[in-house]
Amino acid sequence: MGRNNFSIIINEENIINNYNYIKDLSKKEIISVIKSNAYSHGTKESIIALSKAGCKYFAVAREEEVMEILNLGLDLKNITILVLETLSNLNLLKEHDNVEMVINSIEELEEFIDLKLDFSKLHLKLDFGFGRNGIYSSQIIKARELIVNNNLFFKGITTHMFDSTSEEIKSIQMNFLKTIEFLGNNRFSMIHSENSATTLTNGHLGPTHVRCGISLLGLLDPGINNSNIKRSWRLLGSVYHIRNVENLSYIGYENIKNLNFDGYKFVAKLKIGYGDGFSKSNTNIICHINNKPFKIVHVSMDTTFVAIDETVSIGDIVEIYKDMDYSNEYLNMPHYEYITLINKRIERKLLKNPNF
Structure with missing residues (x-):
């Protein structure tokens, strides 16, 4: 390192504090989102700190981030990596026991049925208005037909919350749970939703896991105040x-x-x-x-x-x-x-x- 260079200092103790606080608050297991170099905190550094806190589930956005983690030289035998966007190299699911993936559309669900992928490593995503990824409410009946006719059992089912009123978020949460019941509760080992803001400010209806990123690393969405979250x-x-x-x-x-x-x-x-x-x-x-x-x-x-x-x-x-x-x-x-x-x-x- 050159003289007088800049560096980003990451506070391990504060990350562990944030993880423990959110786990205690939500009473759920945590999927730690570490996409985009862990929001600039460093992928490797964040995995090390969060693993010390007890985290075993990490989510990233893209295939390149999965490959980066696999090549970090860390002991990953007790760590699962969930990629939120669709892999181009689906063989990664076969080659690595700890890599899982989200299904982001009805077309992908049909494609993966044809490809006979292992659905025990896949998470079905539903979209209740976020407009990014997921199966739309209008496609749920078709999704159920595909699931029942092919007797599919998934690792998880998920949705994403977005900036909205507390009432609308609770409505989405209830709709999410009703949709899971319609699709078959027994077909999903995990249920996960939310984001940092929703995890900290709203109830935790139904999910087995909460999924958050920036709050674990000590950042809060504008307008949200919580002195228990420590900047790192x-x-x-x-x-x-x-x-x-x-x-x-x-x-x-x-x-x-x-x-x-x-x-x-x-x-x-x-x-x-x-x-x-x-x-x-x-x-x-x-x-x-x-x-x-x-x-x-x-x-x-x-x-x-x-x-x-x-x-x-x-x-x-x-x-x-x-x-x-x-x-x-x-x-x-x-x-x-x-x-x-x-x-x-x-x-x-x-x-x-x-x-x-």
């Missing part, structure tokens, strides 16, 4: 160079006359940029150096520049996105959108109990 993600680095603005004509490719330094005469150079997934939209956002707020004035591919005063020195600690509520408002997006942009060029470090 920090983006930290240090100042690696300081320049006097008065001696500059350009910063990166930007003419210095186009930038606002708010009277500061110096800029700190940071080793992070849009090549790391730190977008130029972060220009003018506040970061913290030695816990003091300073404004980012320019983002280039490999370097970010911060307007600073004389109190800042080379090697001082820098934190970006320290205040996520502020960052959400400034960037006009929730934290799980902008932090997942930070790519794997930035190292993730899993620490047992860092000081935050």
